[in-house]
Amino acid sequence: YTHKTPSDYIATILGNIQISDAHSLPVVIRENCSVYNAIVTMFTEDVSTIMIVSEGGFLEGVVSRKDLLKASMGDRNLTELPVKVAMTRMPNIIVTTPDEPVLDAAKKLLNHQVDALPVVKVVVVDKTEKLQVVGRFTKTNITRLFVQLADTGYSI
Ligand code: ADP
Structure with a gap:
């Protein structure tokens, strides 16, 4: 048998x-869209990152709270x-895809110091x-997953 450490289990689950x-x-x-409408959307949709798309829903960019604060100065x-x-x-x-393990996407959030990743299909x-x-x-999403794992567990 192989000896598994708690860290092995967590890596397996999140992987x-x-x-x-x-x-x-x-x-x-x-x-x-204008910066003004982006700010309104941020409030009405209660999100901190908005994705900018062209016709067909293709990713063009992302705008964060600080981007909009900066644009509002002056x-x-x-x-x-x-x-x-x-x-x-x-x-x-920096993007993720539906089939990417959450652990890899979490590392992207940390390494690139961003709050959100667009989930895309090529x-x-x-x-x-x-x-x-x-x-x-x-x-x-990670916080929710963290709480769910503690509350309901996960079978490997
Ligand atoms: P905030 O600036 O509100 O703290 P972020 O830390 O998410 O929010 O954003 C920091 C910077 O990185 C911003 O300029 C934003 O446009 C950019 N950014 C946000 N998400 C991504 C992403 N997934 N890929 C690349 N750049 C991003």
Whole structure:
């Protein structure tokens, strides 16, 4: 028999749970949206990261609370200012996929110091790969999973 440490068990469990078991619905806006509308969406949808998509739901960028705070400083008209100027854009977006183990995605959140990852499916449009946004994976999802594992457990 092989001797398993508690850390082996935790790694096995978290390595077996996939993003598709733990992610949330995406909150997206179009790339021509204003900074003002992005801020309103952040409040009404109660999220801290919004994904910016083109027609068809393809990932263009993400905008965080601090991005919008920064864009709000100074004397600019936020209803006229496109969210595009404030977002972090592709290809610099760290993403996850439905079949990725949550442990790997959690490491991405830590290593890149971000709060959320877009969950994407790769689709080929006109011979180019595009990322279709199907969800978001956040630190809250990890907290929920953490509590669920303690409350209801997990069978390996
Ligand atoms: P906040 O800035 O509100 O603390 P984050 O720490 O998530 O939120 O974001 C820090 C920076 O990283 C922001 O400029 C944001 O646009 C960018 N960012 C957020 N999520 C991602 C991601 N998944 N991939 C790449 N950059 C991201």
